[in-house]
Amino acid sequence: MASSTVQPETPAARPQDEDVAERLLDSSAQLSYDPVTEVDWETPLDTGFHGASPEWSTLYGTRYWSELSEEQRRELTRQEAASVASTGIWFEMILQQMVLRDMYAKDPTDAKFQWALTEIADECRHSIMFARGAKKLRAPAYRPRRWAVELGRAFKTLAVGETAYAAILVAEEVLDVMQRDWMRDERVVPFVRTINNIHVVEESRHMKFARDETRERMRNAGRLRRQLSAFVIAVAAYVITTSMVSRDVYRNAGLDTERAMAERKHNEHHKSMMRSSCSGLMDFLASSRLLTRPALLFYKRAHLI
Numbered sequence: 003m004a005s006s007t008v009q010p011e012t013p014a015a016r017p018q019d020e021d022v023a024e025r026l027l028d029s030s031a032q033l034s035y036d037p038v039t040e041v042d043w044e045t046p047l048d049t050g051f052h053g054a055s056p057e058w059s060t061l062y063g064t065r066y067w068s069e070l071s072e073e074q075r076r077e078l079t080r081q082e083a084a085s086v087a088s089t090g091i092w093f094e095m096i097l098q099q100m101v102l103r104d105m106y107a108k109d110p111t112d113a114k115f116q117w118a119l120t121e122i123a124d125e126c127r128h129s130i131m132f133a134r135g136a137k138k139l140r141a142p143a144y145r146p147r148r149w150a151v152e153l154g155r156a157f158k159t160l161a162v163g164e165t166a167y168a169a170i171l172v173a174e175e176v177l178d179v180m181q182r183d184w185m186r187d188e189r190v191v192p193f194v195r196t197i198n199n200i201h202v203v204e205e206s207r208h209m210k211f212a213r214d215e216t217r218e219r220m221r222n223a224g225r226l227r228r229q230l231s232a233f234v235i236a237v238a239a240y241v242i243t244t245s246m247v248s249r250d251v252y253r254n255a256g257l258d259t260e261r262a263m264a265e266r267k268h269n270e271h272h273k274s275m276m277r278s279s280c281s282g283l284m285d286f287l288a289s290s291r292l293l294t295r296p297a298l299l300f301y302k303r304a305h306l307i
């Protein structure tokens with residue numbers, strides 16, 4: 003959705019770029035995981051555990067939450083974790099297509115090209131891991147709302163340059179903070195902690211690449227392009243973050259959907275969790291000149307700032 007497709011390559015930018023990609027490839031060679039063997043898929047689900055840190059539940063801190071039994075709370079966070087994983091799959095599919103399109107017919111001897119394919123391979127493994135994880139949490143298929151699915155379809159077909167890479171970064175940063183909490187939390191079921199641990203390690207490289215690409219592509223962006231990109235990225239961020247937890251989790255956890263949705267909407271605790279998890283991201287967007295006034299409106303509406 004951004005204007006140009008051909009990115010200018012300044013002579014100074016290229017070696018540094020190659021450098022980053024080389025380092026990421028080295029790091030990936032040293033520490034990557036195969037979820038098929040690393041995650042405990044065999045042990046049956048122990049319902050004595052949460053699926054996510056309770057503080058991350060969309061209902062934590064509400065009156066409804068205080069009325070739930072511990073068992074209901076655990077079932078809720080398990081459904082919420084499965085929903086976040088399913089949204090993760092949706093987003094990783096968008097991401098893989100955008101990165102693949104970006105690398106189309108580029109120089110395969112370039113470290114950056116090879117890193118991009120490595121990232122796609124990571125995401126492919128992640129999506130299978132999330133799919134198996136959600137199934138083990140006994141969750142049905144959670145899909146984003148219809149309009150979000152269609153918007154995503156357009157975005158993955160059209161987004162280029164900084165719009166693609168900054169949107170990738172938004173999704174990765176938001177997931178990163180919550181998953182860091184869940185992976186350390188002893189109340190969370192062990193196989194979910196392993197999944198989060200794998201994701202956090204491998205995504206830190208993806209975030210480095212996404213930040214780098216966003217910065218590089220913004221370097222020569224004019225005012226109009228910057229305004230347009232900032233706006234599209236903010237809309238993408240809004241759709242991604244508001245799609246994380248499906249409204250269907252409440253019914254599947256045996257709760258009253260209408261009441262849950264009403265209390266979730268006014269849950270100040272959850273909003274502040276989202277805001278604090280996005281502070282680093284907002285600093286980055288500001289430094290990349292992508293926090294324009296219209297963009298800010300969307301970040302505020304999504305409680306990211």
Ligand SMILES: [Fe+2]
Pocket residue numbers: 094124125128201205
């Ligand atoms: Fe991933």
Ligand SMILES: [Fe+2]
Pocket residue numbers: 125174205208
């Ligand atoms: Fe990623």
